[in-house]
Amino acid sequence: MTMPDLLPPPDPVMLAADGPISLFLDFDGTLVDIAATPDSIHVPADMALRLAALAERFDGRVALISGRAIIDLERHLGPVEIACAGSHGSDCRSADGLSIGDTPGALPAEVLERIAMFAAENDVAREDKPHGAALHFRANPSAEENGLIFAQALAGKYDLQVKRGKCVIELVARGADKAGAVRSFMQTAPFGGSRPIFVGDDVTDEDGMRAAGEFGGFGVAVGERPSDHAKYALACPAAVHHWLDL
Numbered sequence: 001m002t003m004p005d006l007l008p009p010p011d012p013v014m015l016a017a018d019g020p021i022s023l024f025l026d027f028d029g030t031l032v033d034i035a036a037t038p039d040s041i042h043v044p045a046d047m048a049l050r051l052a053a054l055a056e057r058f059d060g061r062v063a064l065i066s067g068r069a070i071i072d073l074e075r076h077l078g079p080v081e082i083a084c085a086g087s088h089g090s091d092c093r094s095a096d097g098l099s100i101g102d103t104p105g106a107l108p109a110e111v112l113e114r115i116a117m118f119a120a121e122n123d124v125a126r127e128d129k130p131h132g133a134a135l136h137f138r139a140n141p142s143a144e145e146n147g148l149i150f151a152q153a154l155a156g157k158y159d160l161q162v163k164r165g166k167c168v169i170e171l172v173a174r175g176a177d178k179a180g181a182v183r184s185f186m187q188t189a190p191f192g193g194s195r196p197i198f199v200g201d202d203v204t205d206e207d208g209m210r211a212a213g214e215f216g217g218f219g220v221a222v223g224e225r226p227s228d229h230a231k232y233a234l235a236c237p238a239a240v241h242h243w244l245d246l
Ligand SMILES: O=P(O)(O)OC[C@H]1O[C@H](O[C@H]2O[C@H](CO)[C@@H](O)[C@H](O)[C@H]2O)[C@H](O)[C@@H](O)[C@@H]1O
Pocket: 026, 027, 028, 029, 030, 033, 034, 035, 036, 037, 038, 039, 041, 065, 066, 067, 068, 069, 127, 134, 136, 138, 165, 166, 167, 168, 170, 202, 204
């Protein structure tokens, strides 16, 4: 783990390198500041247009790789006209909306019911997604320890995977992660043959950074979290916007 203050900031010049570059961008904590609840994020009204313009600069090689469901990203951004992966890589789509790779189904109904029950009994916010579900502990951190025990037991019983994040514990299908999303995109046009840069702030982004390394690229860590796989660091989403001229 490297503390972010020991990592240099990425130079804008590296975005204009000789060979083609791809950008894989996490959303919460990377493109938008973390907020008290998933719905209270501030997303600039022209963000989707700015992302589309960024993708144009990179000949389409820009993708959003988020823990949020794509439908939720679109609720905040409006129609997203760039490649994106939702629910931690469960659902990958090209810029023209075509599915890439296999998309797992929804979590079993019993799992969703038990998550809903845990949320109600423990005064924890819940977020259902087409391919997963999350328990949010930002407003009630004391419930997080029990939440993890609960999620791990449920994951074991139903062969699911637990994802940790900032004040959040999520359940998704086994095998879904941001490394898989990067690999899927890197096997398709226009990403294939490029050097990927993965930019993210959270523990699930480490998978994406690791996968970027497999293709000769690197990770950029955002914020204060120490990183295993980042080569560079930026302090906050505003610094990401500045670096990318977004
Ligand atoms: O992979 P990301 O795009 O970073 O998504 C990760 C999770 O982000 C959201 O939760 C986080 O952001 C919220 C708003 O700032 C914050 O209130 C929460 O505590 C964070 O965990 C989103 O709600 C999740 O679905 C994503 O998986």
